[in-house]
Amino acid sequence: MSQFDDTTIRTAVRDWLATHWDPERGLVAWRHLLAESGWGVPHWPSEWCGRDLPVALLPGIEAEFDAIGAVGVARVGIRLLAAATLLEHGRDEHKARFLRRILTGEDTWCQLFSEPGSGSDLAGATTRADFDGERWRVNGQKLWTTSAHHAQWGLLLARTDWDLPKHQGLSYFVIDMRQSAIQVQPLKQMNGYASFNQVFFTDAEIPAENLIGAVGDGWKIAMTTLAHERRNADALKRWGRASDRPGRIYAEERAEIATVMEPYRWYPQRAGRVDLTFSRARETGRIAEPALRQELSRLLMLAQCAEWMAHRARHAKALGRPEGPEGSLGKLAASHLARAAAQVHTLISGADAMLAGPEAPLGGLIAEILLSVPATSIAGGTDEIQRNIIAERVLDLPREPRMDAGPFRDVPRNPPRAR
Amino acid sequence: MHFAFTDEQEQFRASVQRFLRERAPITAVRSAMETTLGYDRTLWRQLCDELGLPGIQVPEALGGQGFGFVELCIALEEMGRALLCAPFFASSVLATQALLNGASETQQLELLPAIASGQRIATLAWVESNGRWDPGGIALTATPVGTGYRLDGEKKFVLDGDHAEVILVAARAPGSVGAAGLSLLLVEAEAPGLERHPLQTLDPTRRQAALRFNGVSARLLGAAGNAGAALALTLDQAAVALASEMVGGTAALLESAVAYAKIRMQFGRPIGSFQAIKHQCAELLLAQELTAAAARYAAAAVAENAPDVPALAALAKARASDTYLQAAVECIQIHGGVGFTWDHDTHLWFKRAKTSQVLLGDANYHRERYLAQLEAGA
Numbered sequence: 001m002s003q004f005d006d007t008t009i010r011t012a013v014r015d016w017l018a019t020h021w022d023p024e025r026g027l028v029a030w031r032h033l034l035a036e037s038g039w040g041v042p043h044w045p046s047e048w049c050g051r052d053l054p055v056a057l058l059p060g061i062e063a064e065f066d067a068i069g070a071v072g073v074a075r076v077g078i079r080l081l082a083a084a085t086l087l088e089h090g091r092d093e094h095k096a097r098f099l100r101r102i103l104t105g106e107d108t109w110c111q112l113f114s115e116p117g118s119g120s121d122l123a124g125a126t127t128r129a130d131f132d133g134e135r136w137r138v139n140g141q142k143l144w145t146t147s148a149h150h151a152q153w154g155l156l157l158a159r160t161d162w163d164l165p166k167h168q169g170l171s172y173f174v175i176d177m178r179q180s181a182i183q184v185q186p187l188k189q190m191n192g193y194a195s196f197n198q199v200f201f202t203d204a205e206i207p208a209e210n211l212i213g214a215v216g217d218g219w220k221i222a223m224t225t226l227a228h229e230r231r232n233a234d235a236l237k238r239w240g241r242a243s244d245r246p247g248r249i250y251a252e253e254r255a256e257i258a259t260v261m262e263p264y265r266w267y268p269q270r271a272g273r274v275d276l277t278f279s280r281a282r283e284t285g286r287i288a289e290p291a292l293r294q295e296l297s298r299l300l301m302l303a304q305c306a307e308w309m310a311h312r313a314r315h316a317k318a319l320g321r322p323e324g325p326e327g328s329l330g331k332l333a334a335s336h337l338a339r340a341a342a343q344v345h346t347l348i349s350g351a352d353a354m355l356a357g358p359e360a361p362l363g364g365l366i367a368e369i370l371l372s373v374p375a376t377s378i379a380g381g382t383d384e385i386q387r388n389i390i391a392e393r394v395l396d397l398p399r400e401p402r403m404d405a406g407p408f409r410d411v412p413r414n415p416p417r418a419r
Numbered sequence: 420m421h422f423a424f425t426d427e428q429e430q431f432r433a434s435v436q437r438f439l440r441e442r443a444p445i446t447a448v449r450s451a452m453e454t455t456l457g458y459d460r461t462l463w464r465q466l467c468d469e470l471g472l473p474g475i476q477v478p479e480a481l482g483g484q485g486f487g488f489v490e491l492c493i494a495l496e497e498m499g500r501a502l503l504c505a506p507f508f509a510s511s512v513l514a515t516q517a518l519l520n521g522a523s524e525t526q527q528l529e530l531l532p533a534i535a536s537g538q539r540i541a542t543l544a545w546v547e548s549n550g551r552w553d554p555g556g557i558a559l560t561a562t563p564v565g566t567g568y569r570l571d572g573e574k575k576f577v578l579d580g581d582h583a584e585v586i587l588v589a590a591r592a593p594g595s596v597g598a599a600g601l602s603l604l605l606v607e608a609e610a611p612g613l614e615r616h617p618l619q620t621l622d623p624t625r626r627q628a629a630l631r632f633n634g635v636s637a638r639l640l641g642a643a644g645n646a647g648a649a650l651a652l653t654l655d656q657a658a659v660a661l662a663s664e665m666v667g668g669t670a671a672l673l674e675s676a677v678a679y680a681k682i683r684m685q686f687g688r689p690i691g692s693f694q695a696i697k698h699q700c701a702e703l704l705l706a707q708e709l710t711a712a713a714a715r716y717a718a719a720a721v722a723e724n725a726p727d728v729p730a731l732a733a734l735a736k737a738r739a740s741d742t743y744l745q746a747a748v749e750c751i752q753i754h755g756g757v758g759f760t761w762d763h764d765t766h767l768w769f770k771r772a773k774t775s776q777v778l779l780g781d782a783n784y785h786r787e788r789y790l791a792q793l794e795a796g797a
Contacts, residue, residue, distance in 0.1 A: 278793065287794070290787075297786035300793065301713070301734050308422070308712035315422035329705050336705075384694070390704060391697035395677045398692040 006060050009053065013039055013064045021070045023247030027256070030249055031073055031104040040073035040103055044087065048095050049103055069245055071253050074105030076260040077147060082109040082155055082174075084228040089172070089213045089221045098153070098174070105256055110151035110177065111229075112142040112199060113222060117414035120385050122157075123167045123219055124404070124413060127201065129158035136160075136173065136206040138181075141198060146263050148184045148197040151177045156206075157222050159408070160215055166408040170218030174210045181205065191371035195263035269365065270372035270379075271334065272341025274303045276362070277348065286348045295347060299340045306333040328386040328394075335377040335386075342373040422716075424493070432493045438470060439501040445764050451504035452623040452767075456582060458504040466505065467537030473511045474535025477519070482532025488656070492663035492718035499667030502767055504624045506540045509578035512660045513653065514541035517587050520656075521603040521649030522640040530605075534585070541585035543653070544574035544630055552654065552780040554589075554598040554647055559632060561590035561602050561639075568604055568639055570632040576778070580628030581617040584608045588637060589650050598647035604637035611635070622770040655732035658779050659721050662714040662732075662739035665775050669707050669739075672746040672768050676700060676753040683755075690753070699749050710735075710742040730792035737785035740776045747772035 020033055034040030035049040042061055044050025053061075065072055079102045086094050101107040118124035127140025138158055148154070154175045161169035177184075181204035186194035213221050242254040281287040281296055310330055346353045349361045356367040377383045391397040404411045424432070442462055451459045466472050476491040477483020491512070498507060515534055518527055518541075533539040549556050559572025570590055580586065586608060592600035606613060614631040641649065677700050680691030690696050717731040725731070747769040751758035758765050776782070 278797070282794075282797070287790075293790050294783060294786050297737075297790040301738060301786070301789060302709065304734060305709035305713045305738065308716050309708050312422040312712055312715075319423060329708055332701070332705050333709065384698070387698040387701035388694065390701035391691075395700050395704060397677065397680060397697050397700060398689045400692050400694065400697075401688065 006057060009042075009057050010060045010064055013042075013061050017064060017068060017070050021068060023069070023245070023249050025249055027071065027249050027252035028104050028106060030071060032100075034073055035100045035103050048087065048099050069243060071243075071249055073103040074256065076257060078109045078111050078151075078155070079105075079107070081111065081225050081228045082153070085155065085172075085221060085225045086174075086212070088224050089217070093209065094174070094212065107152045108147055108150050108260075110145050110148045110154045110197075111225065112145055112148075112154045112156040112175070113225075114142065114144045116141060116143050116198075117416075120382055121404075122222070123170065124411070125157055125159055125170060126413065126416075127156075127158045128162075129156075129160050129171060129173065129206065131160070131208070135208060136211070138173075138175065138201040138204040138206060141200050143187065143196070143198050145184075145197045145199050146195065147260070148177065148199050149186070150259070153177060154199075155225060157218050160218075162409040163407045164216070165406060166404055166411060167219045168216055169408050170222070171215050172212040172218040172221040173206050174212060175204065175206050176210075179204055190374070191266060191269075191368060193263075193266055195266070266368060266372050269369045270338065270375045272338035272373055272376070273345070273365075273369050274299060274337060274341045276365075277341060277344045280345070280348050280362075284348055286350070289347075292344070292347045295340070295344050299337070299344050302333070302337055302340060306330070306337060309333065328381075328389045331381065332383055332386045332390070335383050338373045338376040342370050345369055422712075424489075424715075428490065428493055431490060432497060435470065435472070435494050435497040436500070438466075439497055439503060443501050443503050445502065445767070448502050448504055448624060448767065457579070457623075457626040458506060463505055463537060466507075473507065473537035474515070474531075475511070477515060477531055477535040481527055481535060483535040488659075488722040489715075489718050492660060492714065495660055495664040496667035496670075499664035499669075499771075500671045502624055502668065502671070502771060506542070506579040506583065506626075508625070508657075508660070508664065509542035509580075509583060510534055510537075510540045513543035513545075513578065513657050514583075514585065514587050516656045517543050517603060517650065517653045518640070520652050521646050526640050530585070539585055540579060540583045541587065542577055542579050542583040543587045543589070544577045544580060545589045545650070545654070546576050547573055548575050550576070552784065554601055554651065555596065557589055557591050557601065559588065559590045560593045561588075561604055561637065562593055563643075564636075568602075568637045570604065570606065570635045570637045572632055574630040574632070576618070577628045577630055579626050580630055581615050581626060582608075586613075586630070587640070588632070589646070590637075592644050595644070598651065600644045601647045601650060602643050603640045603646040603650060605640055606632075606635055606637045610637075620774060622774040624767060624771055625774065652728070654779065655729050656721050658732040658736040658785070659714065659717045659728075661775060661779055662710075662735035663718060665739035665743040665772070666707070666711045666714045668768055668771055668775075669710070669743050669746040672743075672750040672765070672772075673700070673703050673707055675765065676703070676746075676750040679754055696753060699753065703746055703749055706742045706745055710738040713738050727792075727796075730789055730796075733785040733789040733792065736779060737782040737789065740782040740785070743772040744776050 016037060016039055031040065038046060038049060038051035041049055042051040042053040043055045043058055046052045083099055083102045086098055113122055115125055115127060117126055127138065127142060129136045129138045154177050156173040156175045157170055158173060159169050160171040181202050183200040184197050187196045187198045188194045242257040243250050277296060277299060281292065286292050345366050349366055352361050357364050360367045392399055442465060447459065471484045472494055474483030475486050475494060476488050479485040518531055534541050546552055547556060547558055559570060559574060561568045561570055570588060586606045588604045588606055590602055590604055612633040612635040615628050618627045618629055620627050680696050680700060681689055683690045713735045717735040720728050720731050750765050751769060754763065754765055757763050
């Protein structure tokens, strides 16, 4: 038991760090050391760069890293979703080949799930993978792919059987993104940023050994990836912050984080920036207007309630009470909040709300809010899907009759889009 | 803090809920609301003797149960859920808190035990025909006469004001304005010059009255002309209490709407399988979770005498005003035609929701108060 004791573990990691940590070492070299020692991901299996330690000991270990400013394994981006998926569903040869380079940050990953024809209905994917006896050939299009333009590897969900019902005809692959049969194009959004990509496959190749799980396991494995995506959303905020300390390794880490976090620059704005409303209403003098006061007050109350609702959920969880529908309720509340905040920003700005660019309110930040908020009620599951989840899983209301049973070949779907 | 009930509090809720489900089902509500008094005296005695609810938040030294404001609000949630007909809000919330906040210790010792035991019904007469809930709206005057006072003026929307035995009155010194010059006075129900008549309201489950004071003798509670703060606190606490009651009512409506959506068949499917219905229910649950979080946080803040009680009370009441009515409107809508009939029970909650929406100030009033509080603190 003593080896799982928090104090013992913290002493062990402290001693190891004292011997090995050097901020002038190269980032990749350091992370290879972390992978070899198991201290980078101590909760992973010991044969795969970890130490088989319980997750409960992680905070103490991380605290030791933080205490001396030691850099950890590469964590931002899709790479950890890939790692979690491979740990759960990959064969040993997959783990041996991919896991360590994920941790060192040498390989960047992307997730190829969404398509122009399947957004909310992810299982309706029509990108196809056909086995020619030797390798898989992929044709189709993926969308909303973060980091596809500098990824080495992609997690691909593709249809391998059109005669089975739609969830059963999907398979899960690791695909090499560096091939000419894959074209990556930036996807420009209505707010002017191009944070995502569209990816076109024209007879792209996947060697047989890059199938994850069995043929037809695609949906189940994709669910693993998505579950980790939701869990990682909070952690991203912490890992997305770079240290400003001097030293070679910090400079390299800053560059890595800047690249990975670049697509998320406008994310605070899409949430509506409630934090700016009260101060701006005062600074502009608009707070004297009774109609604005009502909208502003309503918004601030909603924001406060949403915070309490989230606290309550965490508190109940900490007390060991069953986890409720908090995820979907919180996401739906965030949508209402973002829209209400955009409305209040508009009322505060008045005619200036028409402006964009450096001469617009707050140097264009308000314009960016107004043009980014519509993403909130779509990204990560639309409001409509959240309401379905709340209604069906919490209120236990009956499901809608399905129109998509039977062979996928016969299910009505979107016409292919012109390129 | 403030985010979850303890196991003891959950057990207390369950016992109140069980009591009300057994003794005060909706059939009992319907018979009580048809009576002249507006509630069932036998049930009230049981509520007092078996559960000790009327003095739940009153210290034991003053004849109460010695629990806190959070427990009071838990009981109110359950009463709101059951749509209980009782003088509880008037006597155990408004009058009791006014005495706890504004009367001297001697006066509390003299008056509270009978109210906390439920033997005497008390109420607080605050608002007048102008319907203003801010202290500036009070016009009724208290003029010193000998060792006592003489009251002249009127009060309206007084909860259980037609039958309460003890009437606490907010009055002002002649010539004073705003929150200054306010006093809390006690009037006995039989005092000469006091005319009371019941108001016909939308909600038959909670009685209101108009009171006319023609030179009525009254006894001063607390210090003369100095009750502004105590009365303001009383109204804030009452707003939190009412919001809690409204959260309970909302829960009942939501449950009713969802249960009906599961069994009502149209076009060969339960209507709850249509997204049009499903999404309404989901939005209602969200509104309810948000508002319940506010009411519970505010109740805990009252219990701790937190400095931000005025802002939190405004927040809780504004949210509850909107959410309870939203639930009532949607519950009728989801029930369709039957929801508009007298025999169906939903209209009873609708009427409580509609009157509670404006009682103690509507959502606009409280949103304005909330923002003013934030400005004052900024």
